[in-house]
Amino acid sequence: MDSLSQLTLGAAVTVAVMGKRVPLWQSALVGVVVGTLPDLDVFIDHGDAIRNMTLHRTESHALLLLTLIAPLLGWLVAGATRSRPQWRSWCLAIWLALITHPLLDLTTVYGTQLGLPLTDFPFAIGSMYIIDPLYTLPLLIALAVALWRRDARGLRWNQAGLLVSTLYLGWSMLAQSIATHHIEQSLREQAVQPQQILVTPTAFNTLVWRTVIIQPDRYGEAYWSLLSPGRPLAIRWQDRHAALFDAFKGQWHAERVAWFSHGFYAMREQNGNTLIADLRMGEEPAYTFTFNLGTPQQPAAAPEREPSLRPSLSQAWHKFRERL
Incomplete structure (x- = not known):
């Protein structure tokens, strides 16, 4: 967090x-x-x-x-x-x-x-986004009241803040379970057989959930909302370029990302170099952790992180309303 x-x-x-x-x-x-x-x-x-x-x-x-x-x-x-x-x-x-x-x-x-x-x-677990005001604000407000009052009632405020924030964590796991159930049901209806599924919240909330569906040669990204559970799951498929990984098998940096991401990774070529992206953080086409591995003939001794292109605040808000 x-x-x-x-x-x-x-x-x-x-x-x-x-x-x-x-x-x-x-x-x-x-x-x-x-x-x-x-x-x-x-x-x-x-x-x-x-x-x-x-x-x-x-x-x-x-x-x-x-x-x-x-x-x-x-x-x-x-x-x-x-x-x-x-x-x-x-x-x-x-x-x-x-x-x-x-x-x-x-x-x-x-x-x-x-x-x-x-x-x-x-x-x-992946049930919380790294920043979620609904978790932090109850803690912060209750703590501020406790420090201001400095009495038994203030301490009870602090305890209440801890209780509310902890219950919110529990809610996030329940919401994740509900989202996962609906997403898996939708995949069955679409006859999609995933190798792996990841379900995690979008920025600052636990209402809109992002899913990544891994298949051997491709990966899909889709969004599901608690406020519109009946909406068909619209999956956007991308090529994983899995064959690019074969040339880097045994190479520590590539293997490390594949291990750390629990298999939720994709590769692509750019300007003659091979890039590997952790698909769990960010969204298509901008992933928070994308690294330049160099080439199979000359792997990068110290891979660098590629800059991540983030949408503007207005674009992000528009996407959130659409997905909600």
């Missing part, structure tokens, strides 16, 4: 755990810092764009490693805030602020390797 959501969640969690044991501004500030910590790995340069993408949300998001570091951070914070008798509460608050970060990231489609060091599988 976006940084604002993560730091707000971290602050709301630490305020809820610490209550009135310490000043509310103090626990909120600690939560903001701790809730942001896992994402600082984005500043690490691993050498090329594909490594940077696939090594984000790794060790810094691993539940076991975050659990091991929480007591140390709790002890340090208790000392820095001169609240040593509360160090156990600080440990719990910081642990929850740390692990809720990757658990929230888990709801997005990107992929979070929270099982390290036991497994490097990039887990992803």
Whole structure:
């Protein structure tokens, strides 16, 4: 999720755990810092764009490693805030602020390797868009009220914000399940036999859902809305250029994108070079993560990320209304 959501969640969690044991501004500030910590790995340069993408949300998001570091951070914070008798509460608050970060990231489609060091599988539910105001605003408003009031009623506001935002996460998974059911039914009616299906929300909402349908030689993209469930699924098919991948088999960068994307990738040629795109993020023809692999004879030692062409705000709004 976006940084604002993560730091707000971290602050709301630490305020809820610490209550009135310490000043509310103090626990909120600690939560903001701790809730942001896992994402600082984005500043690490691993050498090329594909490594940077696939090594984000790794060790810094691993539940076991975050659990091991929480007591140390709790002890340090208790000392820095001169609240040593509360160090156990600080440990719990910081642990929850740390692990809720990757658990929230888990709801997005990107992929979070929270099982390290036991497994490097990039887990992803894909029921939430990376930015969703309906998740963040209840948390932010309730936390602001708690910090303003600084009393028991304010703390209840903060708890209510956590409850509402968590229920929204549950709603997103239910909506994803409903969308998936209708999309699979529509595919059966159209006699489409998919190899894989991805269903994930469009920007800033959980009403319009994007689906990617993978077949051996092509992929399809379609949109389904909770407000018009009976509308026939209009699939736009594109060539995957799967044969281009054969020349890159065994090449680390190509294999890495194919693995990280769970098979939701496509390739194409441009100016003599081969590009590979992660189809899960973005939409046709602009995908957030598209990389230049070079040529089979001379693969790029450090593949670069291709610029993504984003629609204007007016175009995006027009598309959303049409799909809704």
